[in-house]
Structure formats: structure tokens, C-alpha cells
Amino acid sequence: MNWISNYVRPKINSLFSRREVPENLWTKCPECGTMLFHRELADNLNVCTNCDHHMAISPRARFTALFDTGIFTEVKVPEPITDPLHFRDQKRYPERLKAAQKATGEKEAMLVAEGEIGRTPVVAAAQDFAFMAGSMGMYVGNALIAAAERAVKLKRPLIVFSAAGGARMQEGILSLMQMPRTTVAVQMVKDAGLPYIVVLTHPTTGGVTASYAMLGDVQIAEPNALICFAGPRVIEQTIREKLPEGFQRAEYLLDHGMLDRVTHRKQLRDELIVIIRMLMNQPPAVKGDLPPPGSPSSEAAEAKA
Amino acid sequence: MNYLEFEKPLAEIEGKAEELRALGRANKEMDVEKEAAALDKKADALLKDLYKDLSPWRKCLVARHPDRPHCKDYIDGLFTEFTPLAGDRNFADDHAVMGGLARFNDQAVVVIGHEKGSDTKTRIERNFGMARPEGYRKAIRLMDLADRFGLPVVTLIDTPGAYPGKGAEERGQSEAIAQSTAKCLAIGVPLISVVIGEGGSGGAVAFATANRIAMLEHSIYSVISPEGCASILWKDAEKMREAAEALRLTAQDLQKLGVIDRIIKEPMGGAQRGPKETVEAVGKAIETMLKELSGKKPEALVKDRRQKFLDMGSKGLAA
Ligand SMILES: [Zn+2]
Numbered sequence: 001m002n003w004i005s006n007y008v009r010p011k012i013n014s015l016f017s018r019r020e021v022p023e024n025l026w027t028k029c030p031e032c033g034t035m036l037f038h039r040e041l042a043d044n045l046n047v048c049t050n051c052d053h054h055m056a057i058s059p060r061a062r063f064t065a066l067f068d069t070g071i072f073t074e075v076k077v078p079e080p081i082t083d084p085l086h087f088r089d090q091k092r093y094p095e096r097l098k099a100a101q102k103a104t105g106e107k108e109a110m111l112v113a114e115g116e117i118g119r120t121p122v123v124a125a126a127q128d129f130a131f132m133a134g135s136m137g138m139y140v141g142n143a144l145i146a147a148a149e150r151a152v153k154l155k156r157p158l159i160v161f162s163a164a165g166g167a168r169m170q171e172g173i174l175s176l177m178q179m180p181r182t183t184v185a186v187q188m189v190k191d192a193g194l195p196y197i198v199v200l201t202h203p204t205t206g207g208v209t210a211s212y213a214m215l216g217d218v219q220i221a222e223p224n225a226l227i228c229f230a231g232p233r234v235i236e237q238t239i240r241e242k243l244p245e246g247f248q249r250a251e252y253l254l255d256h257g258m259l260d261r262v263t264h265r266k267q268l269r270d271e272l273i274v275i276i277r278m279l280m281n282q283p284p285a286v287k288g289d290l291p292p293p294g295s296p297s298s299e300a301a302e303a304k305a
Numbered sequence: 306m307n308y309l310e311f312e313k314p315l316a317e318i319e320g321k322a323e324e325l326r327a328l329g330r331a332n333k334e335m336d337v338e339k340e341a342a343a344l345d346k347k348a349d350a351l352l353k354d355l356y357k358d359l360s361p362w363r364k365c366l367v368a369r370h371p372d373r374p375h376c377k378d379y380i381d382g383l384f385t386e387f388t389p390l391a392g393d394r395n396f397a398d399d400h401a402v403m404g405g406l407a408r409f410n411d412q413a414v415v416v417i418g419h420e421k422g423s424d425t426k427t428r429i430e431r432n433f434g435m436a437r438p439e440g441y442r443k444a445i446r447l448m449d450l451a452d453r454f455g456l457p458v459v460t461l462i463d464t465p466g467a468y469p470g471k472g473a474e475e476r477g478q479s480e481a482i483a484q485s486t487a488k489c490l491a492i493g494v495p496l497i498s499v500v501i502g503e504g505g506s507g508g509a510v511a512f513a514t515a516n517r518i519a520m521l522e523h524s525i526y527s528v529i530s531p532e533g534c535a536s537i538l539w540k541d542a543e544k545m546r547e548a549a550e551a552l553r554l555t556a557q558d559l560q561k562l563g564v565i566d567r568i569i570k571e572p573m574g575g576a577q578r579g580p581k582e583t584v585e586a587v588g589k590a591i592e593t594m595l596k597e598l599s600g601k602k603p604e605a606l607v608k609d610r611r612q613k614f615l616d617m618g619s620k621g622l623a624a
Contacts (some may be wrong), residue, residue, distance in 0.1 A: 081619075083621055084618065087551050087554045141618075167506075167528045168554070172528055172552045172554065173559055174564070175528050176527070177617045179482075180614040181614050183486050184490060187490060209483075210479040210482040211483050211507075229474060229478040229482065235469045256476075257477075287545055
């Protein structure tokens with residue numbers, strides 16, 4: 001815990017930016033209604049400190065918390081052509097894209113990075129639900145392919161954090177074709193004998209669940225995440241009956257044999273390190289403060305462990 | 306004959322011609338043939354006019370036409386010694402998916418397809434062509450069988466989509482579809498697909514991730530139904546015409562986008578007006594596509610298939 005960021009900075013903020021009053025500094029937990037101070041919430045990885053509800057977290061914030069000392073390098077994603085179908089509903093697709101870019105500060109709905117976690121080199125990709133509901137279009141497909149190619153080239157495991165409302169309808173059939181495309185990406189990693197780990201976060205639905213998000217060597221989900229092919233509303237309309245409590249939530253899927261684990265976001269990093277190191281035939285990670293990577297003492301510590 | 310909403314004027318003319326002829330049969334002294342023939346001519350011209358430039362939404366209606374030949378009709382018409390193989394060895398046999406061993410021009414193959422049913426009883430039996438996880442897992446099993454014995458796989462696509470049900474979700478609908486797509490991409494035998502009616506989203510992809518993909522002239526293949534898309538993006542399911550237009554779900558657009566390899570022509574007025582001709586045309590296309598792939602090594606087939614999908618979409622509509 002950092003005294004300056006937790007106490008002094010908010011104080012300064014409140015003194016200097018009166019226009020940024022409560023609504024920006026406080027978030028109401030949608031589950032239990034507790035008002036959470038933004039910095040406290042960020043330190044807790046956007047998990048409610050009162051009820052443990054897992055709120056959405058941006059790929060960048062997730063990677064900062066995931067990679068050692070918050071350092072990672074972005075993997076370049078080949079740019080697809082914009083608006084391949086010249087799609088127009090009530091708005092033009094490029095306008096929707098621009099609005100999403102402005103709201104998130106990101107280029108698209110997936111971020112790919114390489115770096116180390118617990119001194120274990122990995123490639124990771126995370127989907128951004130805030131960007132057009134994390135929907136999968138050509139860019140997300142390209143991102144997964146780039147991530148897989150990078151993992152294969154560097155002989156590293158690939159970790160994917162999924163979050164999506166499904167396919168990017170504005171890319172029509174081309175968004176549907178991301179199901180086979182991303183499946184090829186997964187097969188590249190598996191064919192190279194490298195672990196492919198999926199972390200399903202709230203919500204992961206539709207074509208994303210029915211492709212790369214369900215093909216992991218190990219399938220982990222965050223607590224209470226909605227994970228499904230067809231959404232609960234569509235099912236209720238089809239079968240005309242009420243669905244059971246917790247239906248299609250992470251714990252329900254775990255009970256039905258569809259997942260390996262349900263893991264709290266705060267324990268996720270340690271768990272990923274443990275699993276990946278075993279699958280990669282590496283010795284256990286050294287816990288605690290590490291000397292900077294590459295220094296002779298750190299090599300020795302790893303060799304001993 | 307079942308007429309679609311937009312075919313109503315045609316139904317009137319054809320109805321009149323039929324009435325006239327019935328009258329003529331009842332009253333031998335009446336000469337109706339000349340007038341009836343004129344009506345036939347008028348009907349022909351109208352049919353041509355209606356079908357010469359079908360809108361995407363009308364294509365959706367034609368693709369879903371109840372009298373259109375279904376998977377079973379193609380299997381009966383094009384394959385011999387069809388031997389259905391049932392079950393996923395895990396939970397059940399899904400009747401929405403037909404599959405088994407068969408001969409195509411005497412060559413042993415594995416054929417797999419969605420079957421919608423042709424009357425109320427068979428439609429319910431077939432769950433309207435909406436597969437559950439068992440259907441995809443049966444297909445996976447059959448693709449493995451084909452792979453083990455070097456048999457080409459032919460898939461026939463005709464589904465509104467995977468079944469959105471409670472049990473289907475509990476038993477892993479997403480996982481089953483994902484694994485079926487993965488299996489399509491992994492088998493070392495020729496895999497060809499024909500979209501014969503509706504290619505509904507992930508439920509279609511699970512069988513259609515093939516070396517060669519053909520579509521019937523008025524079939525559709527889409528990420529979501531126009532009704533579903535309209536209710537999400539227009540907040541109004543009645544805007545399905547606009548959605549059908551925007552989604553680019555016709556065979557013609559898909560060929561321009563490089564998603565499919567060939568279009569199979571339908572008889573004038575759609576497959577429902579000439580089921581036999583349609584089945585034969587599909588047979589010719591299957592024959593050609595199988596020939597294109599014959600003699601290729603397993604590794605080459607897998608590589609080609611994966612590359613085909615990796616390259617897909619790089620050009621957009623402009624190309
Ligand atoms: Zn809470």
C-alpha cells in the first residue's frame with residue numbers, strides 16, 4: 001500500500017479539482033451498493049472490497065497488475081481494413097468505432113502484450129468489454145493470431161483473458177469467420193507444444209465462447225462471470241421457463257464440468273504462474289521480492305529453487 | 306405449393322390458371338386452354354421479374370422456404386448405401402444432425418448435415434435443424450472416423466443456429482461448437498461444405514470450416530439472423546429488411562468477400578420450384594470440388610484449410 005497514492009493524492013485531488021467531484025472519485029458497487037473510492041478500487045483490481053464483486057477491468061490495468069513490476073511490451077497487431085462491409089445501422093460503423101476509441105483510449109477491443117509474470121516469460125491477450133462490448137471482429141482475430149505467432153516464435157505460453165458480448169455484427173460474415181481464424185491461432189500454439197490458458201471474465205458469450213475461449217489447455221474463470229453461448233434472455237424466450245439461480249455463471253459451469261477452476265482476481269496471477277511453470281517444466285517460482293531480472297543473484301536463486 | 310408473402314401476385318395468377326383448367330375439365334364444351342396458357346405466360350414473366358434481383362431479405366425467406374430440398378433430400382438423391390451412424394457416445398443422438406457413411410459416385414465418404422424436417426412431426430423430431438452439443442459431438446466423432454480411414458467429408462449446412470436451450474448450455478454448447486470447428490481444421494482428408502439453405506452463425510461454422518465452400522444461389526450465411534440483428538442494432542425486430550441488407554449475407558456478397566468459393570445456380574423461382582434440378586446441381590458442385598482436392602496429401606489439406614481462413618477478410622467488399 002502506498003501512503004502517497006492512497007491518502008495524499010486523493011486529498012490533493014479533492015482540493016484542486018472541484019469539478020471532478022464525487023461521481024468520478026467514487027464508484028457504486030452494482031452488487032452491494034457500497035460506495036468505493038476509486039483508488040482503493042483500482043488497488044483491489046476493480047473487485048469490490050465489501051462483497052468481492054468482480055467489475056470490469058481494462059486490459060491495460062490488468063496487464064499492469066499481471067506483469068512483473070507492471071512492465072510489458074505491446075505486440076503489434078496487423079491493421080485490418082476498416083468497415084469492410086460499409087455497414088450502416090442507425091449510425092455508421094466508423095462512427096461507432098471512433099466513439100469507442102474515444103471512450104476507452106484504445107484502438108480496438110483487444111490488447112496483446114509480452115512480458116514476464118513471476119519471472120516466467122509469457123504472451124498475453126486481453127479483451128476489452130468497454131470497447132463495443134468486446135465484440136470480435138477482424139481486429140480481434142488479427143490480435144489473437146499475432147499473439148499466437150508471437151508465443152510460438154518466442155516459445156512462450158499464451159494467456160487469453162476473454163470478455164465479449166459475442167461477434168461484431170457490423171462486420172457481418174467476416175466477424176463470424178473469426179471463429180475459425182482464432183481457432184487456427186489456438187492450434188498454432190498447441191501444435192508448438194506450448195500451453196494455452198484461458199481466463200474467462202464477465203461476460204464471455206456467443207461466438208467468442210464457441211471458439212478460442214473454450215479451447216484452453218486450462219480453463220479458469222473469474223467468480224460469477226456469465227459464460228454462455230446463447231444468453232439467458234434468449235433461452236428464457238425459447239423455452240418459456242425461468243432459469244435456475246446462478247445459471248451460466250462461472251460456478252455453475254464449474255459444477256457442470258465446463259471449467260477447471262474459478263479463481264478470485266487477486267489470486268489469479270499467482271495461480272497462473274504456478275500452472276504455467278509446471279506445464280513448461282520449470283522449477284517453482286521464487287516468492288517474495290526478486291532481484292532485478294538477469295542479475296547473477298537472481299539466476300542463482302532460481303537455480304536453487 | 307407454399308407461396309411466400311412477396312409471391313402473392315404470382316399465387317393469384319397461377320391460382321386463376323389452375324381454376325380455369327379445373328373448370329375446363331368439368332365442362333368439356335368450354336375451351337379454357339388459350340386463356341390458361343396466357344395466364345401461364347404472365348406467371349412466368351412475373352416469376353422471372355420477382356427472382357431476377359431478389360433483395361437480401363427475400364433471399365432469407367427463400368432460404369427458409371419449407372418446400373426447399375433439405376439435407377435428407379440431398380442424401381437420398383446424391384448418395385448410395387447411406388448408412389446413418391448415431392450418437393455422441395456421451396449423452397444422446399441428436400436428430401437435428403444427420404450423418405454417416407455413404408458413397409458418392411461409388412467413392413466412400415462421410416456425409417454430415419443439419420436436417421430441418423419437412424412436416425410438423427419431423428420438424429419437431431429434428432428440432433427445426435437446431436443442433437444441441439450432442440449433434441456437434443456426433444459430427445466430431447464422424448470426422449475422426451473419416452480422418453482415420455482417409456474418407457472425404459461432405460457437409461450440408463442448413464440451420465437457423467445452434468439450439469438456445471437450458472440443457473444445451475449445461476452440456477457445453479459453446480465447447481461442442483468450438484471443438485467441432487477445431488476438428489474441421491485438423492482432419493487430413495478433403496472437407497467440402499455446401500450451404501443449402503440457412504447458414505446460421507456458429508452452428509453453421511462448426512461444420513462449414515472446409516477446404517471448399519459452396520452456396521446455393523438463394524441461400525444465406527450470416528453471423529446473426531436479420532431479425533436478431535435488427536432488434537439489437539435498430540432496437541426493432543421489424544427492421545429485418547434493413548438488417549438483411551447491411552449484413553451482406555447473400556451468396557453473391559459472400560463470394561465477393563472471398564468467404565465462399567462458388568455459387569450453385571437454382572432453378573427459376575428458387576430451389577422449391579425444382580427440387581430435383583437443385584439436388585443434381587449440388588451433386589455436380591460436390592463432384593467438382595472433390596476432384597479439385599483429390600490426390601492432395603493430408604498435411605497439405607490441413608495447411609490449405611488453415612491458410613484459407615487466416616487469409617479471409619483481408620480484402621473487404623471493395624475487392
Ligand atoms: Zn460490492
